[in-house]
Amino acid sequence: MVCLGNICRSPLAEGILKSKVSPDFCTVDSAGTAGYHIGSPPDKRSIAVAKKNGIDISQQLCRLFTKSDFETFDVIYAMDKSNYANIITQAKNKVESAKVRLLLNEVELGISQVPDPYHGGEIEFENVYNLIDKACSKIAKQMTQSNE
Ligand code: 4NP
Numbered sequence: 416m417v418c419l420g421n422i423c424r425s426p427l428a429e430g431i432l433k434s435k436v437s438p439d440f441c442t443v444d445s446a447g448t449a450g451y452h453i454g455s456p457p458d459k460r461s462i463a464v465a466k467k468n469g470i471d472i473s474q475q476l477c478r479l480f481t482k483s484d485f486e487t488f489d490v491i492y493a494m495d496k497s498n499y500a501n502i503i504t505q506a507k508n509k510v511e512s513a514k515v516r517l518l519l520n521e522v523e524l525g526i527s528q529v530p531d532p533y534h535g536g537e538i539e540f541e542n543v544y545n546l547i548d549k550a551c552s553k554i555a556k557q558m559t560q561s562n563e
Pocket residue numbers: 418419420421422423424425447451531532533
């Protein structure tokens with residue numbers, strides 16, 4: 416799960432997907448394409464909206480997306496088109512670039528990007544939570560079906 420800062424959207428995506436799939440099925444992690452907040456916990460507003468929904472993301476620490484993530488992970492979800500472009504430029508071949516997807520393309524919500532809530536408030540963070548939650552439910556369902 417990748418966003419810009421790895422403090423608002425992608426930590427939520429990591430926590431939400433982890434809450435829906437067994438670690439036996441997949442390893443979920445998150446990262447940012449920018450290094451503003453490396454080593455920091457998620458934004459307080461993301462921690463709060465996750466907690467409200469029964470998920471604890473407070474122990475996560477921000478890290479930068481690296482080229483080695485293409486080798487570690489089968490799928491790399493970008494929160495918005497800018498993140499997508501930043502990730503794609505780091506791919507060394509078509510196999511790696513084919514791993515990158517927009518998270519909201521997993522669901523038909525009429526919106527393809529998770530909006531950046533950084534300059535928003537509680538309503539924006541709740542909206543982000545709900546969008547990511549819907550996409551993660553679909554991903555978890557697909558993953559469970561493919562493991563049946
Ligand atoms: P995120 O949000 O990409 O969802 O983690 C942001 C976090 C920090 C900044 C921008 C967006 N920033 O400019 O510091």
